[in-house]
Amino acid sequence: MSVWKVSGGNKLYGDLRIQGSKNAVLPIMAAAIIAGCETELINCPRLSDVEAAMSILRHLGCKAEREGDTIFIDSREMNRTDIPHDLMREMRSSVIFLGAILARAHEAKLSYPGGCELGPRPIDLHLEALKCLGAEITEQGGDLYCRDGGLKGARINLSFPSVGATENAMLAACGAEGETVITNAAREPEIVDLQEFLRSLGADISGAGTPTITVSGFSPRKRVGYRVMTDRIVSATALCCAACAGGSITLKSVVPADFETVTSALESMGCEIERRKNSVKITVNRQLRAPRPITTRPYPGFPTDAQPLLMAACLKAEGTTVFTENIFENRYRHAAEFCRLGADINVVGRVAVVTGVSELTGAPVSATDLRGGAALIAAALGATGETTVYDTGHIARGYEDFDKMLMSLGADIKYENERLASVV
């Protein structure tokens, strides 16, 4: 159990260098096994999910070592094709290794990833995509057995632009003979980053960032170096923290377009925004007002991952904000925790209505999931008194040294990572 103690009231000031992207580095680490080569990945955040992906790589017989923010992967000696249950459980997105293992070895055995704190997280679209390429998949006692007698390029039409299913299809297609065309593909920036990595690995792939991705061939390289993109959700988190606490911060070395929906929502609330080519500055020195309704959608729509964070920024904004969550069924668990701080939120199904209150007051709360946990810390920065956030490790899955990042801006926050058997 980790405990975050936040004393609200300090405004945030300063510059931030944002960490590498969790959601980009995980599929890229899986992709590193496809070619059986040596890979050097730069800008890898120190996160428990990234450590879990390294454990999977080592289990598969690959070398995976970290030096600072660089991870070296040597997949030449990969000698296993299974991922055991405990490793699958450690990181739910480990299903992303399925397409990569098939591309490399043409057989795989994984335990079925369970549900998660965001509601059921099925993998039917991942499996359908792999079946289109010729994989035979059977389920037995909670395990998935996959094999193919040589993957064949095909047309894969996703019924929903799932990020994970798009990535799995891209990875498996690299091991297929002939051309694969993925339609209704997810368009997230992390998909583009995966495409760029696959290109440097030797894939002939194009179209990422549009709904149609084409994989035409693969000539594996022996050595690859790649720099992982900056985390757009951490960027959005920092902006929302500033909106909650007030002050003025600048995000450096970012791609502003990647999180523009969040930036423009904050701007419409009264935050002053200065966009440059590779930086965004936010200044908050007035009472904020509620933004227009916020509806989460696949990219380029408003990201579901930023919904709890923007909600934190709306808790004290004048007026009423209507959120509609379209991506995950169970993504309002943070709302009940916000209410412990004095927020006024009404949740009915996919809709949450937030009515701004004049003050939030510190209280003990629990991190319900990764982004919900970060959002509680953001809200606590703007609350009166001390908030204690109890967290079973959610926040460290996605934020590297979150406490240090906020302290560098002037926040009063203490992080204790210890076993508190009596709590929760």
Ligand code: UD1
């Ligand atoms: C990824 C991100 C996550 C983000 C999400 C949506 C990673 C590691 N995680 O998750 O942070 O919140 O995209 O932007 O990149 N679905 C199905 N069947 C499937 C697959 C998905 O029904 O086979 C549904 C899911 O239950 C969910 C929706 O599709 O309701 C979106 O899921 P998806 O885009 O696949 O998200 P992830 O890849 O799991």
